[in-house]
Amino acid sequence: MPEVQTEIGGKIVKLETGGLARQASAAVLVTWGDTKVLVTVVCQPLAQDPGYFPLRVDFEERFYAGGKIPGGFFKREGKPSDEAILAARLIDRPIRPLFPKGYNE
Numbered sequence: 001m002p003e004v005q006t007e008i009g010g011k012i013v014k015l016e017t018g019g020l021a022r023q024a025s026a027a028v029l030v031t032w033g034d035t036k037v038l039v040t041v042v043c044q045p046l047a048q049d050p051g052y053f054p055l056r057v058d059f060e061e062r063f064y065a066g067g068k069i070p071g072g073f074f075k076r077e078g079k080p081s082d083e084a085i086l087a088a089r090l091i092d093r094p095i096r097p098l099f100p101k102g103y104n105e
Contacts, residue, residue, distance in 0.1 A: 008032070043105045054104065055096055059088040 001019035005012055014031040021027035024040040046054070061084060080088075 046104050049104055053096065053099065055092060055099070057088040057092040057095075059084045059091060061087075 001016045003014055003016040005014045007013070011033045012031075016029045016031070017027065020029055020038060021040045025043045027038065027040045030037045030039060058080075060080070
């Protein structure tokens with residue numbers, strides 16, 4: 001896997017690509033200290049112009065990543081929490097203006 005490393009705030013940030021999420025158009029695994037984040041992008045041409053920029057951000061923080069396993073009968077993650085929805089909006093808002101005008105894939 002190709003990787004790039006740099007130091008930010010006294011910690012090494014490592015960016016790796018090509019090893020995970022091969023069905024995505026692009027994927028990067030970001031490692032900073034003990035934290036790992038998988039960022040994926042999927043692009044496809046649209047059949048017709050929807051009249052708006054079709055960007056969707058999904059933020060998923062898995063319980064098991066933080067050492068929390070849901071109890072009870074249902075062990076699945078369930079729907080996104082309010083915090084996950086707000087985090088997705090915080091990601092969406094600053095990156096939306098970075099796309100070129102008319103980009104609709």
